[in-house]
Amino acid sequence: MNYLDRNEFNFQPSPKVVEAIRNFDPMQLCFYTRIYDQGKKSIVSVRLSEIYGVPEEQVLLGYGGEDILKNTVHYYLTKGDNKTIMIPQFSWWYYNRIAGECGGTTEMYPLHETEDTFAYDVDEVIAYANRIRPRMLLLASPNNPTGNCLSSEELSKIMENVPEETMVLVDEAYASFITTDTHYIAPLVNKYSNLIISRTLSKFYGLPGLRMGFGFMGKGHDGFLNYANKYLGYNRFSEAVALAALESDDHYRKVADQMDWGRKLYHKELDGIEGFKVYKSVANFILIKYPLKIKEALQQALADQDCKIKFMSDPGLESCVRITLGRPEQTQTVCDTIKRIALNA
Ligand SMILES: Cc1ncc(COP(=O)(O)O)c(C=O)c1O
Numbered sequence: 414m415n416y417l418d419r420n421e422f423n424f425q426p427s428p429k430v431v432e433a434i435r436n437f438d439p440m441q442l443c444f445y446t447r448i449y450d451q452g453k454k455s456i457v458s459v460r461l462s463e464i465y466g467v468p469e470e471q472v473l474l475g476y477g478g479e480d481i482l483k484n485t486v487h488y489y490l491t492k493g494d495n496k497t498i499m500i501p502q503f504s505w506w507y508y509n510r511i512a513g514e515c516g517g518t519t520e521m522y523p524l525h526e527t528e529d530t531f532a533y534d535v536d537e538v539i540a541y542a543n544r545i546r547p548r549m550l551l552l553a554s555p556n557n558p559t560g561n562c563l564s565s566e567e568l569s570k571i572m573e574n575v576p577e578e579t580m581v582l583v584d585e586a587y588a589s590f591i592t593t594d595t596h597y598i599a600p601l602v603n604k605y606s607n608l609i610i611s612r613t614l615s616k617f618y619g620l621p622g623l624r625m626g627f628g629f630m631g632k633g634h635d636g637f638l639n640y641a642n643k644y645l646g647y648n649r650f651s652e653a654v655a656l657a658a659l660e661s662d663d664h665y666r667k668v669a670d671q672m673d674w675g676r677k678l679y680h681k682e683l684d685g686i687e688g689f690k691v692y693k694s695v696a697n698f699i700l701i702k703y704p705l706k707i708k709e710a711l712q713q714a715l716a717d718q719d720c721k722i723k724f725m726s727d728p729g730l731e732s733c734v735r736i737t738l739g740r741p742e743q744t745q746t747v748c749d750t751i752k753r754i755a756l757n758a
Contacts, residue, residue, distance in 0.1 A: 415743045418721040420557070420587075420698045422619030423739035424668045427661030430620070433653050441653075446646035455647045457627070457655045464659065466599040467629045470638070474647055478586045478613035478626035483511045484641045485609055489549055489580045490517040492636075497547040499538075503531060503730060505557045505584070520545060524559060530693045531559035535567045542575040549580045555587040558725060558735040560694030565597035572605045583610045586626075587696035589617035590669045598629055606631035616697055617665055618658040625655045672697055675744035679736070682748050686755050698737045700725075703751070705732045707758045714750050722747060 415423070446455065453459050458472040465472075475481035490496050490512065500508045502521045512519050522541050524531040533552070542550055552571070554562040563571075563583075572581060588595075602608055611628040615621035630637075658665075679699055683689045688704030703711070708724065711734075715722060720743070723735040736747060 415718075415720045415739060415746070417737040417739050417743060417747060418723040418735075420616065420696070420735075420737050421621050422616075422668075422697075423737070423743060424619060424671070426619060427658065427664035429657040429661045429664075430654055433657035437650055437653050441649045446649060446652075449646060454642050455652055457625070457647065457652050457659075460656055460659055461627055465595060465629060467602055471602055471630050471632065473609070473611070473626075473628035473630060473641060474643075475626040475628070475641070477615060477621075477624045478584065478611050478628075479507065480624075481609075481611045481626045481628045481641075482508070482582065482584060483514075485580070485582055485611075485637070486511045486517065486549065486551075487515045488637050488640050490515045493548070495546070495548040495578075497545060498549040498551060499542060499545070499547045500551045501533070501553060501556060503556070503559050503727060504551075504553050506727075508551055508553075508584075517549075520547060524556070524561070529690075530561045531556070532561055533563055533567065535563070535570055539571060539574040542579055546576050547579055549582055550575060551582050551584065553584040553586075555585075555590075555694070555696040557587060557696065558698070558700050558723070558727075558730065558733070560692055560696045560698065560700050562592060562695050565594065565601075568597065569601065572601060572608060577607055580607050580609065581605070583608070585610055586613045587616050587698075588612060589665075590672060590697050591695040602629045602631050604631075606633045614655055614658055617669065618661070619665065619668065620654065620658055623651050623654055623658075625651050669697075671741055672738035674741060675699075675738045675748075678744055678748050682752055683755070686752070689755065698735050700730075700733050700735050701751075702733050703755065704758065707754050710758070711751065711754050714754050715747065718746050718750055720747050720750070 453469050458469050461472045462469040497518045498512050499520045502523050609630040613626040680691045684691045690702040692700040725733045
């Protein structure tokens, strides 16, 4: 089966990752990490601190990005009376769920469909946040399922202009596929105490099964850090694999280039067919609008090819599919199949 429905990784882990798994000393699992003797939480947070230039105490670790998102939303929405969180209109369903779990009130702000993307209207987000003064503002960049992102200038503008009491949570799970710049992170988290940026090893580093997420936050959140940090340390096996992944950017960059080939193929082959629109994507998936009348034929044809893609059901996106960018031959099969069904309709 070709799983192209959940934004997973259809390529090989890096040789360094494979080596780290083979060479892992099982005796390490017989003891807790000793790194807390140095006042640090993990060998991974130490390395991330070096790579991103953010002090170790401001580095977050979690069981996937989902854990970081859940911890922050649960913590900040349950402190004090303000339980409002702003969430993008088209976004990962899980944001709503974690807000609901702790009695949060969600306010959906729009993303605007343009010629080739769904875009944030930064001024509108700022005005909205100043009007309702939410406890949290969630931004996803790149956003799932629309594939658009905020530029670092846009993020800076938002931070400069939203109320200080609003915790801004930026989900960057899908970062690095196209936009490799990370230089904005350290200055922003150093300047704004109300900022949290969440990332993961599940997407660019292709290790969703490892369950390792990381993030960066502004200064002065001891209460949250006590709540979220693990007193007895992190999974030592995952730590070893994570360190190897973080040293493998060259390998994962080559994979991202193959995904980019796929991205371009979808644009070339499907843009221009009546009823189709291929949205610009900077993530490891692509959103494509198709004529709803071919849905059943398309589902059948893809099933015949053992390909699973995501047929969207979110209000406003019912006529879209979201396809994970897989290996070139997988992309070719899916693209050919869609084109064949579309042209025979
Ligand atoms: C938008 C978004 N954020 C975060 C995640 C979290 O992934 P993980 O928990 O594997 O890091 C996902 C997973 O699909 C996602 O789609």
